[in-house]
Amino acid sequence: MDVIVENLTKSFENQKAVDSISFQAKRGEILGFLGPNGAGKTTTMKIMAGLLTPDFGNITFGDYSIGKQTGKIKNIIGYLPERNPLYNEMNVIDFLFFISKLHNIPKYKITSRVLDMIRLCGLDNDKHKQIGELSKGFRQRVGIAQALIHDPEVVILDEPTTGLDPNQIFGIRKIIKEIGEEKTVILSSHILSEIETTCDQVMIMSNGKIVANGTTSELRRKSDAEYCLKVGIKGGETSDIHKALDNLPGVLHIEIIHKQNFELQCKPDIEIEKSIFSLCQDNNWYISELTPVQTRLEDIFRKVTQNG
Numbered sequence: 001m002d003v004i005v006e007n008l009t010k011s012f013e014n015q016k017a018v019d020s021i022s023f024q025a026k027r028g029e030i031l032g033f034l035g036p037n038g039a040g041k042t043t044t045m046k047i048m049a050g051l052l053t054p055d056f057g058n059i060t061f062g063d064y065s066i067g068k069q070t071g072k073i074k075n076i077i078g079y080l081p082e083r084n085p086l087y088n089e090m091n092v093i094d095f096l097f098f099i100s101k102l103h104n105i106p107k108y109k110i111t112s113r114v115l116d117m118i119r120l121c122g123l124d125n126d127k128h129k130q131i132g133e134l135s136k137g138f139r140q141r142v143g144i145a146q147a148l149i150h151d152p153e154v155v156i157l158d159e160p161t162t163g164l165d166p167n168q169i170f171g172i173r174k175i176i177k178e179i180g181e182e183k184t185v186i187l188s189s190h191i192l193s194e195i196e197t198t199c200d201q202v203m204i205m206s207n208g209k210i211v212a213n214g215t216t217s218e219l220r221r222k223s224d225a226e227y228c229l230k231v232g233i234k235g236g237e238t239s240d241i242h243k244a245l246d247n248l249p250g251v252l253h254i255e256i257i258h259k260q261n262f263e264l265q266c267k268p269d270i271e272i273e274k275s276i277f278s279l280c281q282d283n284n285w286y287i288s289e290l291t292p293v294q295t296r297l298e299d300i301f302r303k304v305t306q307n308g
């Protein structure tokens with residue numbers, strides 16, 4: 001089911017937490033929300049989950065529109081809130097049965113649904129443990145299982161991997177990828193590599209607005225106003241090589257990475273490789289490395305949110 005968000009706006013007192021944003025999330029795709037603290041990600045997700053009312057704007061889930069068919073939409077959505085509130089004194093399986101009843105899942109379906117979620121979220125060995133005894137990663141798994149128990153078409157996960165160790169992140173990422181194959185998944189994260197490896201589309205928010213939107217390669221293309229490359233030059237003094245590279249026309253910024261290895265940011269289309277080659281010839285130096293560097297999502301993030 002596709003989700004279309006149009007001109008969504010929400011203020012708290014005088015502050016616009018979400019400022020007229022529009023975007024689309026498609027079925028079978030994972031959309032990742034990125035943004036600095038206070039950018040408006042959680043507020044957007046809460047509105048989508050029906051927990052907050054927008055001041056203005058519309059969201060449609062397939063044929064249903066928020067505000068008009070709110071009850072219906074709640075059944076379509078599975079939501080994992082940022083702080084993942086769970087009942088610590090309940091055990092995992094009882095908790096999932098309890099949530100199933102809250103969703104009015106027909107009695108005859110409940111057991112198979114709960115067991116399916118336990119399998120999907122890798123909770124088989126822990127299903128009889130008290131939730132309060134679980135590690136953070138396994139609590140997140142329970143949170144995801146409860147969000148999916150009623151088989152929603154749209155799944156909203158607010159920072160599902162925050163505070164987890166790399167192995168736990170890997171486990172949760174695997175579950176999200178599996179869900180994302182057939183559902184519409186929207187997730188937020190502060191971990192840029194997480195968004196890059198998990199999501200099909202990335203949306204960067206800052207101060208309540210969308211400042212970048214697209215696939216990671218589209219974002220790279222749009223932000224590639226500068227050309228970046230790694231250069232290694234040997235046969236001379238590091239300070240001489242550094243100075244000479246810095247003086248080349250079109251070089252905007254130079255950083256020493258290690259001994260005689262540098263990272264150069266240049267204006268695009270200036271054939272910098274040719275100039276570096278001539279420089280080495282003139283000075284009797286030689287090139288040990290000349291590799292273009294792909295713009296990192298981190299650099300794009302910093303660039304588009306630097307005023308945030």
Ligand SMILES: Nc1ncnc2c1ncn2[C@@H]1O[C@H](COP(=O)(O)OP(=O)(O)OP(=O)(O)O)[C@@H](O)[C@H]1O
Nearest residue numbers: 012015016017035036037038039040041042043044
């Ligand atoms: N209930 C509220 N009352 C007043 N202000 C709020 C409320 N909820 C959010 N805000 C404000 O709205 C802005 C956006 O907050 P939001 O939680 O949506 O950001 P976020 O991008 O999710 O941040 P984080 O990454 O830190 O979780 C913040 O300045 C926040 O203080």
